[in-house]
């Protein structure tokens with residue numbers, strides 16, 4: 001069996017990849033993230049506009065391809081047309097091109113002095129349909145935020161950026177027949193998002209290539225010596241430290257988010273008088289199958305993740321959803337934390353104390369005893385963050401932004417919520433005001449949009465967390481999970 005692509009030597013320019021340039025004209029760079037560069041391209045055979053996402057991270061590539069394959073018939077998930085991935089090269093995903101995102105909707109709404117309630121409802125319904133498709137198929141997105149919700153020219157919203165996604169149970173590939181729209185969508189035609197133009201089906205060849213790569217990746221336990229192992233780790237670290245322009249930092253997978261807070265974070269923290277922080281010695285146990293807590297962008301990160309949970313599921317997406325909905329309503333981020341501690345401080349000031357009473361089991365979270373906040377006598381409450389909004393709007397957010405993950409409403413439950421049946425009803429897709437362009441989005445490093453990304457952006461670095469080292473008779477083995 002072929003080994004997975006090596007991490008050491010990679011092409012750093014998509015322009016030099018003839019297997020891609022033979023089929024696609026690369027037009028311009030339209031975005032970049034912690035792990036990727038995204039280019040607008042044109043398919044030579046028929047002129048179709050596409051997004052070419054070059055992913056510089058090994059594990060993100062697998063995750064994104066795997067999740068997009070599972071969800072390939074979901075109408076509110078970005079279409080993966082095909083991908084290129086061969087030894088010693090970064091994976092390049094060919095995605096349908098979507099010209100706008102929900103962050104632009106919020107920004108335009110703010111400029112216009114508000115978004116009409118019927119439009120907000122239509123955006124929410126599409127987000128819920130996308131998230132429901134993920135959760136029905138055991139995909140936890142783990143990085144839901146407005147800039148990862150892309151929008152087509154005709155108003156179809158699609159979940160994108162599955163680089164941090166995890167499949168929490170067995171893989172259940174969906175086919176066209178098995179993808180079912182939630183019942184209430186089929187009953188009320190007005191709500192049905194029009195099907196996005198179906199782009200070419202992924203070729204059978206690329207599909208089976210992925211399966212082989214996946215199998216190799218997941219099953220290969222290749223005994224290596226300690227020297228080689230340390231060399232691999234150094235290579236990966238060096239790669240990330242080179243990427244200083246992308247505002248990333250290396251975090252060990254077995255270290256929680258709080259454990260990686262610097263003293264600088266604490267010094268700058270506006271809430272520093274309201275908590276005491278202890279640096280615990282030693283790391284957190286890296287149990288097989290556990291997940292990293294350092295996922296998602298800080299502003300949208302659930303409290304259990306901020307406290308280091310490594311045992312979580314789709315509920316973390318539901319918290320993010322609540323933050324996104326609150327932002328769609330108020331056009332301001334709900335919890336714009338400047339550090340992980342500040343993030344928790346802001347949440348506590350709104351929702352009240354985070355304790356066994358409000359979140360059963362929370363005292364067992366890895367970082368729970370590392371930080372103590374002074375008691376919040378009277379929390380501000382979500383109503384205060386959503387002034388001038390109706391009780392049903394606030395009620396919707398309250399069903400998601402809850403401490404106890406088990407009590408957060410699921411996407412399918414919310415799709416049936418009375419809020420969506422009240423006047424004003426959700427508008428149809430062609431009544432939505434879709435932002436006209438993504439102009440300037442690649443250069444988000446300056447101004448308001450730059451601040452938005454920089455303040456809230458964190459890197460996952462699951463690469464480290466997903467590495468399991470086991471003893472073998474020849475030394476030890478390394479396994480990527």
Ligand SMILES: Nc1ncnc2c1ncn2[C@@H]1O[C@H](COP(=O)(O)OP(=O)(O)OP(=O)(O)O)[C@@H](O)[C@H]1O
Pocket residue numbers: 030031032033034035036037038051053078095096097098099143147148150160161162163441
């Ligand atoms: N299908 C697409 N169509 C148009 N633009 C896209 C598409 N996919 C991604 N982009 C643009 O590229 C940017 C980076 O892509 P993406 O978020 O998928 O990468 P990432 O490296 O995981 O980013 P992040 O660090 O924000 O998580 C997006 O914010 C978006 O502006």
